[in-house]
Amino acid sequence: MGHKYACSLAVIFAAATVAGAFSVDPPSPKGGEAALFSFKPSPFLSYEITHDSKTYKPYPAVGGKREIFLPIAIEASGETSILVAKKLLGIKIAASKVPFIITARQIPVIRLSPTSERMRDSKPALSDERARLLKSLGIRSPAKFAQGPFLSPLDGRQGEDFGVKREGARYSYYHKGVDISTRAGVPVAAANAGAVALASENLNVTGKTVVIDHGQGLVSCYYHLDKILVSEGEKVAKGQNIGLVGSTGWSTGPHLHFGAYLQGEAIDPLWLIEFTSSTYLKPR
Structure with a gap:
């Protein structure tokens, strides 16, 4: 019964996007650094990020927020994207590709x-x-x-x-x-x-x-x-x-x-x- 209820909710929210769901600091990290994604608190929603074929799940943070601290490879640079998935009660209801720019690190x-x-x-x-x-x-x-x-x-x-x-x-x-x-x-x-x-x-x-x-x-x-x-x-x-x-x-x-x-x-x-x-x- 609980699973069917969750599925019904998933359909209702299927058109939801991830726009405005998070902030990121810094917005254009350098290779060998990281970007902190902070998601707004919600009792039922959760998010995960996929970048460079790796998926990162959030951790609890101050004020009920959840955060993903995303590492950037040393040699990474240029325009790329991350896939942000939105979940309701553990079921994926939306996913959006978000543009992401990585600043090149000078590598002597x-x-x-x-x-x-x-x-x-x-x-x-x-x-x-x-x-x-x-x-x-x-x-x-x-x-x-x-x-x-x-x-x-x-x-x-x-x-x-x-x-x-x-x-x-x-x-x-x-x-x-x-x-x-x-x-x-x-x-x-x-x-x-x-x-x-x-x-x-x-x-x-x-x-x-x-x-x-x-x-x-x-x-x-x-x-x-x-x-x-x-x-x-x-x-x-x-x-x-x-x-x-x-x-x-x-x-x-x-x-x-x-x-x-x-x-x-x-x-x-x-x-x-x-x-x-x-x-x-x-x-x-």
């Missing part, structure tokens, strides 16, 4: 030196290690653990190197974080509150590694540590020391690789700090 290319390539050869990426790391970077806890804006995990010489393409004779990849240079042993702080999803002592590429789950598909990562001060499953507060700067894994000197992932996609952590200071996670 850096050649890897023979020394850097030999260092990588000496510590090959292992499939089981990669699987563990990717699993933690793609975690999607339904609750939101982060509290307020994200912070930089330490003071130091901060490179503007997110999205740089590193190429060599045998290696080619995007740098999916920022490197912060400082002396070995400097404490590293959690960029926000969360739960430790990974605390590994021996990953060949990222060295001693910590990944923190901030909830709703948002995580931060801390690579090349000298020492890890937390354990998997532990709840951490924003600003809590989680490790010490080192030079483990694919590293040629003491520094912290600081990264952020949203729904499994790398986003610029410096942009995340700036955006969360003005919009996301702030009361509104």
